[in-house]
Amino acid sequence: xxxxxxxxxxxxxxxxxADLRRDSGPAWDAYVTHRFVHALAAGTLPHAEFLAxxxxxxxxxxxxxxxxxxxxxxxxxxxxxxxxxxIVFGLLNNEMSLHRQHLRQAGMTExxxxxxxxxxxxxxxxxxxxDRAQAGDVLDLVVTLSACLAGYGEIGLRxxxxxxxxxxxxxxxxxxxxYGGSDYQGLxxxxxxxxxxxxxxxxxxxxxxxxxxxxxxxxxxEAAFWDAGRSMGRG
Amino acid sequence: xxxxxxxxxxxxxxxxxADLRRDSGPAWDAYVTHRFVHALAAGTLPHAEFLAxxxxxxxxxxxxxxxxxxxxxxxxxxxxxxxxxxIVFGLLNNEMSLHRQHLRQAGMTExxxxxxxxxxxxxxxxxxxxDRAQAGDVLDLVVTLSACLAGYGEIGLRxxxxxxxxxxxxxxxxxxxxYGGSDYQGLxxxxxxxxxxxxxxxxxxxxxxxxxxxxxxxxxxEAAFWDAGRSMGRG
Amino acid sequence: xxxxxxxxxxxxxxxxxADLRRDSGPAWDAYVTHRFVHALAAGTLPHAEFLAxxxxxxxxxxxxxxxxxxxxxxxxxxxxxxxxxxIVFGLLNNEMSLHRQHLRQAGMTExxxxxxxxxxxxxxxxxxxxDRAQAGDVLDLVVTLSACLAGYGEIGLRxxxxxxxxxxxxxxxxxxxxYGGSDYQGLxxxxxxxxxxxxxxxxxxxxxxxxxxxxxxxxxxEAAFWDAGRSMGRG
Amino acid sequence: xxxxxxxxxxxxxxxxxADLRRDSGPAWDAYVTHRFVHALAAGTLPHAEFLAxxxxxxxxxxxxxxxxxxxxxxxxxxxxxxxxxxIVFGLLNNEMSLHRQHLRQAGMTExxxxxxxxxxxxxxxxxxxxDRAQAGDVLDLVVTLSACLAGYGEIGLRxxxxxxxxxxxxxxxxxxxxYGGSDYQGLxxxxxxxxxxxxxxxxxxxxxxxxxxxxxxxxxxEAAFWDAGRSMGRG
Numbered sequence: 040x041x042x043x044x045x046x047x048x049x050x051x052x053x054x055x056x057a058d059l060r061r062d063s064g065p066a067w068d069a070y071v072t073h074r075f076v077h078a079l080a081a082g083t084l085p086h087a088e089f090l091a092x093x094x095x096x097x098x099x100x101x102x103x104x105x106x107x108x109x110x111x112x113x114x115x116x117x118x119x120x121x122x123x124x125x126i127v128f129g130l131l132n133n134e135m136s137l138h139r140q141h142l143r144q145a146g147m148t149e150x151x152x153x154x155x156x157x158x159x160x161x162x163x164x165x166x167x168x169x170d171r172a173q174a175g176d177v178l179d180l181v182v183t184l185s186a187c188l189a190g191y192g193e194i195g196l197r198x199x200x201x202x203x204x205x206x207x208x209x210x211x212x213x214x215x216x217x218y219g220g221s222d223y224q225g226l227x228x229x230x231x232x233x234x235x236x237x238x239x240x241x242x243x244x245x246x247x248x249x250x251x252x253x254x255x256x257x258x259x260x261e262a263a264f265w266d267a268g269r270s271m272g273r274g
Numbered sequence: 275x276x277x278x279x280x281x282x283x284x285x286x287x288x289x290x291x292a293d294l295r296r297d298s299g300p301a302w303d304a305y306v307t308h309r310f311v312h313a314l315a316a317g318t319l320p321h322a323e324f325l326a327x328x329x330x331x332x333x334x335x336x337x338x339x340x341x342x343x344x345x346x347x348x349x350x351x352x353x354x355x356x357x358x359x360x361i362v363f364g365l366l367n368n369e370m371s372l373h374r375q376h377l378r379q380a381g382m383t384e385x386x387x388x389x390x391x392x393x394x395x396x397x398x399x400x401x402x403x404x405d406r407a408q409a410g411d412v413l414d415l416v417v418t419l420s421a422c423l424a425g426y427g428e429i430g431l432r433x434x435x436x437x438x439x440x441x442x443x444x445x446x447x448x449x450x451x452x453y454g455g456s457d458y459q460g461l462x463x464x465x466x467x468x469x470x471x472x473x474x475x476x477x478x479x480x481x482x483x484x485x486x487x488x489x490x491x492x493x494x495x496e497a498a499f500w501d502a503g504r505s506m507g508r509g
Numbered sequence: 510x511x512x513x514x515x516x517x518x519x520x521x522x523x524x525x526x527a528d529l530r531r532d533s534g535p536a537w538d539a540y541v542t543h544r545f546v547h548a549l550a551a552g553t554l555p556h557a558e559f560l561a562x563x564x565x566x567x568x569x570x571x572x573x574x575x576x577x578x579x580x581x582x583x584x585x586x587x588x589x590x591x592x593x594x595x596i597v598f599g600l601l602n603n604e605m606s607l608h609r610q611h612l613r614q615a616g617m618t619e620x621x622x623x624x625x626x627x628x629x630x631x632x633x634x635x636x637x638x639x640d641r642a643q644a645g646d647v648l649d650l651v652v653t654l655s656a657c658l659a660g661y662g663e664i665g666l667r668x669x670x671x672x673x674x675x676x677x678x679x680x681x682x683x684x685x686x687x688y689g690g691s692d693y694q695g696l697x698x699x700x701x702x703x704x705x706x707x708x709x710x711x712x713x714x715x716x717x718x719x720x721x722x723x724x725x726x727x728x729x730x731e732a733a734f735w736d737a738g739r740s741m742g743r744g
Numbered sequence: 745x746x747x748x749x750x751x752x753x754x755x756x757x758x759x760x761x762a763d764l765r766r767d768s769g770p771a772w773d774a775y776v777t778h779r780f781v782h783a784l785a786a787g788t789l790p791h792a793e794f795l796a797x798x799x800x801x802x803x804x805x806x807x808x809x810x811x812x813x814x815x816x817x818x819x820x821x822x823x824x825x826x827x828x829x830x831i832v833f834g835l836l837n838n839e840m841s842l843h844r845q846h847l848r849q850a851g852m853t854e855x856x857x858x859x860x861x862x863x864x865x866x867x868x869x870x871x872x873x874x875d876r877a878q879a880g881d882v883l884d885l886v887v888t889l890s891a892c893l894a895g896y897g898e899i900g901l902r903x904x905x906x907x908x909x910x911x912x913x914x915x916x917x918x919x920x921x922x923y924g925g926s927d928y929q930g931l932x933x934x935x936x937x938x939x940x941x942x943x944x945x946x947x948x949x950x951x952x953x954x955x956x957x958x959x960x961x962x963x964x965x966e967a968a969f970w971d972a973g974r975s976m977g978r979g
Contacts, residue, residue, distance in 0.1 A: 104346070108344070108346035112343040112344055120366060127346060153351050162633040163633035166637050166639065170636045176884060242948065245944070245948075249820070263629055347644065348645075404875045411646035411649060476716055477711060477713065480715060495864075574816070578817040581813035582813040587857075587858060
């Protein structure tokens, strides 16, 4: 893909996030250029695997949302509480709602989803972020979640600019437009801008080695998570 | 006051909440018939004390909202998460917003409120509910918060039916209408109905002695909290 | 194996634990009769796999210990706090110390262990118990941990009575004696007795469906965890 | 008192702790030179008030110990977990045990203490530290607890060097020797040394304004806490 990510996301330079991404090196590449992502771009990903993965992604989003609920709880000002509450509201009523609509077309109800078994990759990643969100402070929390928030933004943007994905009947076009689109890209920009502010107030520079360790673990779990749908097929 | 509370709130009979309220006895009366409440009804409460108390109430609501954020985090279904998120959203954008508007008229900005010193009663009550919300399960959480939720509903309804409060220029009429009004009364009914469901699934009957202990402590702290404004005047 | 477990562990009948174990059915069997357990009994488990697994078990014990630290925090009486603190002390100074000694003979220092990468099975199980330990109450916590506490007691006892393990130079004899021995069996009995008391006070019977769901998830993760050493070999 | 505290506690210079103490100014003086402390030194504190205060101090120590249990949970290395577990063990088996022995002589059993009503000052301070211990990271936790740990060390040392306290039949001699003695002073030194290490790794310098805010709140609550015994007498 010839798309220049660094040019497209100028906010990501000279920031805590830019350092974390760069220093995650091979783990980051394993995440954003995973077989699943390539097959999604090429439109060759089997639909059954995509659906099985989306069920797991929905189950993961439950915990991602719970982590943002802890951000409301950990915020230091009422304005920050409102910001975190807006994210929770958006996740429950927009992002998870899109998943539910998509999965309803495949015959799954919300109650089926509440009862669905989590893959080991989902358990690992979902509960890892919960643990960091509870045990650390606001900066630990947003840094750990940023691997998902910004990584999906990067993948969405890459795929949107990938010539393979441009045809109108591409099977995963709507997924790509969700994460590559301006709404989600705006959320990424806001989230990373907030992370920079928290980093300044909470000593991000001095804490870099510990923050990087958490970020890398989250990135490693993101890469593993692409196989969550397959994993359930086997189990 | 000749208003028959038990008749007005029929949902409160034969429920966990009705038992908790009855078994809190004198502590409950000390809360709902406190000097502050009588002076509010009579319109004789000094406005300076009311404002000082409202600042403390706003600071308390920060923690009440944080506790409901933990309810999102502790919910067992996505539907329950949405319910708790709606409460958080309402608190941040409606109830706390009303406080901010009222206090802005008295010359205080949101930033002043973020920096205001908490009275010892506010610290005690706000952090007590946080501790129960974190250390216990969803039932411990909603039982502890119900002293505030339903107590204000009862006080609001009593005052709304109190002949003293009926004149149009009553200084605290808008406060009384907020808590006695149908919007807030609906929230109380929903909250207590949800508490009954949680009680059934989470063994409320068998846990009654421990739940009562927490509820009574919250009621005792509610009674003490009416003096939070005075307390700051002294400090 | 002809050893009659039910006769050997009479404490386990007519208890919450007995119900949970029985109702976990096939998942329980997959856990206590896993390939790894059979190979351990037969002495045919490759030593490299055993060591790789033991590193993961050590990393898991970090989180198991953290969960018991939360039990201190969630205890309702000072006597219960002391009981939980004794478990934490024993884990840090006895069980984890045995692991460290064993792994030191294989050339790994405590610092190596602090830096070791967790397998996905370790991340999943270790963080799942942390989440239940934080989000639930004391009963959720001890029920979730009991799959490990009592399961290892059962496996230790079975292996100790297995004729295959009786020869003096059995390569895993010391591991079997640790978990089958009277010290560990005493801890299991105390732990399950405490769980019964908590169940009575915290409505265990009424909460059974929710408790079973957590217990089963922990049992499923225990079965998966036997492959944690292999998993790292692949990764 | 002519005792030169700064010379006696050289560890306290050029450290995060020294800055926090200095910048708490009048609040710190209100804490360490409170009426209660003067009356303790002079031996004129009524014994009934001392006992009532000690009951509250015991109830406070329950939460102080719970906060250190959260330090085990939040520690990043097993060595740090062992350090925090040693503190919990010492609090439960030494400091709280001394309180129990003293109060048993006054006719109170451990069960009486478990059931004793907390003063509002105890609720406020005990739950404030729990909230900071849960919502923040390890550095927020140890900074908040250091107001108690090091303040009692300073008071103990001052009183031990106060000529008024030197007579053998001084009624509060044993209390003074506990906190002024070398065992407790060693714990203070270790605790503050650990806090300096955490401050370096967790960006203490950049986080100073937020850390100072928490420390000051704890100091203010310490000053208020000296009246916890009196407060119960009134209630």
